Amino acid sequence: MKKLLAALCGLMIVAAGQALAQDKEKLSIAALRFVSSSPIFIAQEKGYFAAEGLEVEIKFFEAAQPIAVATAGGDTDLGITGFTGGFYNLAGKGALKVIAAQSREEPGYDFVAYVVNAKAHEAGFKSVTQFPGKTVGITTVGSTFHYNLGKLAEKRNFKLEDVQLKPLQSIPNVMAALKGAQVDAVLLPANNAYALEKEGAGKIIGWVHQETPWQLGGLFANTKVVETRRPAVEKFVRAYQKACADYAEGLLQKDAQGQRTFGPKADELIAIIQKYVEPKPSVEQVKGSASYIDPQGRLLVNDIYSQVRWYQANGMVDKTVDTSKILDLNFVKGHLDLPKR
Amino acid sequence: MPERSETSRPVPFRGGGFHYVPRKAVPWIGFVLVLTLWQALCSFGVISPLFLPSPEAIGVALWRLSESGAIFSHLGWSLQRILAGWAIGTAAGLLVGLTMGIFSAARSLGLPFVSALFPIPKIALLPLLILWFGIGEPSKIAVIALGVFFPTVISAYTACDSVPRNLIRMGQSFGLSGQTIVSEILLPGAMPGILSGFRISASIALILVVAAEMIGAQHGIGAFILSAGNLMQTDQLLAGVVMLSILGLLISFILGRVETWVLRWR
Numbered sequence: 001m002k003k004l005l006a007a008l009c010g011l012m013i014v015a016a017g018q019a020l021a022q023d024k025e026k027l028s029i030a031a032l033r034f035v036s037s038s039p040i041f042i043a044q045e046k047g048y049f050a051a052e053g054l055e056v057e058i059k060f061f062e063a064a065q066p067i068a069v070a071t072a073g074g075d076t077d078l079g080i081t082g083f084t085g086g087f088y089n090l091a092g093k094g095a096l097k098v099i100a101a102q103s104r105e106e107p108g109y110d111f112v113a114y115v116v117n118a119k120a121h122e123a124g125f126k127s128v129t130q131f132p133g134k135t136v137g138i139t140t141v142g143s144t145f146h147y148n149l150g151k152l153a154e155k156r157n158f159k160l161e162d163v164q165l166k167p168l169q170s171i172p173n174v175m176a177a178l179k180g181a182q183v184d185a186v187l188l189p190a191n192n193a194y195a196l197e198k199e200g201a202g203k204i205i206g207w208v209h210q211e212t213p214w215q216l217g218g219l220f221a222n223t224k225v226v227e228t229r230r231p232a233v234e235k236f237v238r239a240y241q242k243a244c245a246d247y248a249e250g251l252l253q254k255d256a257q258g259q260r261t262f263g264p265k266a267d268e269l270i271a272i273i274q275k276y277v278e279p280k281p282s283v284e285q286v287k288g289s290a291s292y293i294d295p296q297g298r299l300l301v302n303d304i305y306s307q308v309r310w311y312q313a314n315g316m317v318d319k320t321v322d323t324s325k326i327l328d329l330n331f332v333k334g335h336l337d338l339p340k341r
Numbered sequence: 342m343p344e345r346s347e348t349s350r351p352v353p354f355r356g357g358g359f360h361y362v363p364r365k366a367v368p369w370i371g372f373v374l375v376l377t378l379w380q381a382l383c384s385f386g387v388i389s390p391l392f393l394p395s396p397e398a399i400g401v402a403l404w405r406l407s408e409s410g411a412i413f414s415h416l417g418w419s420l421q422r423i424l425a426g427w428a429i430g431t432a433a434g435l436l437v438g439l440t441m442g443i444f445s446a447a448r449s450l451g452l453p454f455v456s457a458l459f460p461i462p463k464i465a466l467l468p469l470l471i472l473w474f475g476i477g478e479p480s481k482i483a484v485i486a487l488g489v490f491f492p493t494v495i496s497a498y499t500a501c502d503s504v505p506r507n508l509i510r511m512g513q514s515f516g517l518s519g520q521t522i523v524s525e526i527l528l529p530g531a532m533p534g535i536l537s538g539f540r541i542s543a544s545i546a547l548i549l550v551v552a553a554e555m556i557g558a559q560h561g562i563g564a565f566i567l568s569a570g571n572l573m574q575t576d577q578l579l580a581g582v583v584m585l586s587i588l589g590l591l592i593s594f595i596l597g598r599v600e601t602w603v604l605r606w607r
Contacts, residue, residue, distance in 0.1 A: 065571065073392075141568035141571055182476045
């Protein structure tokens with residue numbers, strides 16, 4: 001009996017010890033293997049999460065939509081990806097809260113390009129004002145590319161209905177359609193756009209940041225996690241912001257002429273990014289697709305309101321969605337462009 | 342022997358049952374029960390609208406779609422693609438299938454090809470079809486036609502096989518020409534088989550129109566369902582599915598009518 005008690009005591013001590021060792025709070029985040037998820041990779045590799053006492057598991061997905069779905073459904077605690085119509089519909093049902101910024105289209109930082117096929121370019125399609133009457137390949141209805149074109153229409157005073165949109169489901173399909181001259185123009189991320197120009201299949205006629213700068217993506221959390229595990233999410237955001245600052249210092253610098261420069265700090269970050277992004281990008285590709293991310297993770301708040309309004313006006317987001325309810329602005333101080341009350 | 346008749350007892354009739362008698366009210370009751378249960382689970386918050394919208398929400402989505410007229414444009418585009426694709430696939434399939442049913446040489450030549458190509462998911466060929474026909478209407482129609490072609494071939498030649506040979510032999514002994522035997526005995530005899538093949542190929546066309554509208558379609562039920570999925574508008578998505586199943590019921594109703602008309606000689 002004594003022996004048994006002693007054994008039990010021993011077991012308990014061992015178990016307690018293990019519990020102490022595993023005292024790190026666990027959080028999971030859904031992300032794409034894209035350069036735009038870099039702050040997560042940096043915070044993980046440089047131990048910023050660990051320093052906050054967090055054990056973060058990164059779960060990878062193939063597209064933006066499943067990330068929002070997984071986070072809304074509680075499969076992961078947080079998610080980081082671009083804002084789409086589908087995202088706002090999910091968030092509008094109360095399942096998600098946007099808490100910090102990911103990429104944004106910032107003047108001077110190439111991210112998404114308007115690309116015209118070589119033939120159409122020769123025939124005179126050289127300006128972003130010439131979209132009416134043309135066929136344009138996009139990935140899906142309600143995608144960021146669809147939104148970009150809608151905003152361009154607003155800015156340049158043409159009707160989006162005058163542009164023939166062809167949803168093609170994936171970026172490789174969009175590229176193939178442009179190469180085959182089955183669409184006049186497409187919207188594509190920088191690396192894909194450069195690749196098409198290099199092959200001579202397309203011409204870049206402009207960049208989204210020159211026309212309609214906007215808040216492209218964000219860090220968001222499952223509403224229940226925000227409500228019940230707020231301190232853990234606060235720790236996560238602190239580590240995330242630290243990584244954003246690193247990212248901005250390494251990859252978003254400009255020289256006196258306004259050209260982007262990449263110093264020795266960039267090399268360290270690029271090595272980290274290359275470890276996570278698939279297919280593994282070259283150093284040049286990382287530089288080419290390093291989108292602008294606010295150094296403190298601050299959101300362009302007003303822009304999110306205007307995005308939801310646009311999707312609602314075009315029947316892609318439910319009219320009942322209340323933007324103020326999908327935002328929790330208390331995690332990051334000093335968000336930009338706050339709406340006037 | 343009379344004692345025996347005293348112990349005998351009347352034997353009740355034990356036949357009956359084990360054959361299908363349609364009960365008209367049962368399907369409706371079942372339908373209403375399932376819908377009520379579903380609506381109740383949603384109304385009392387057991388099922389979150391995030392995961393499954395209520396029948397009411399689906400109804401509202403359908404109503405809005407018909408109010409704006411969008412539903413008719415989607416149905417119109419899809420019907421157009423289905424009709425064109427199904428007509429082309431069926432015409433070609435009947436031609437090849439009947440030839441294979443009548444001529445042994447054609448069967449020997451065609452069967453290996455049909456057997457090899459039939460199981461290929463036609464949707465896997467979509468990128469290839471887009472290269473050949475572009476992202477416009479022809480590639481969508483081609484996917485449906487291709488999907489309809491093979492089952493039609495198979496149902497046509499097996500229907501020819503199922504025509505009783507003694508009828509053909511009788512025609513031959515009465516001295517009918519080969520042509521008359523084909524048009525008066527073989528084709529009418531094969532019709533039931535061919536028509537039930539139509540039911541299968543029509544539902545294949547319905548499945549494929551959704552897939553075909555994945556690429557480069559702005560209108561159509563498939564495009565609508567897909568974009569609702571991309572936008573996470575689950576009520577709209579299910580409204581699209583309801584449209585699709587109504588379309589399916591409509592097609593099967595029309596085919597039923599065609600069947601009774603064509604087979605009125607039976």
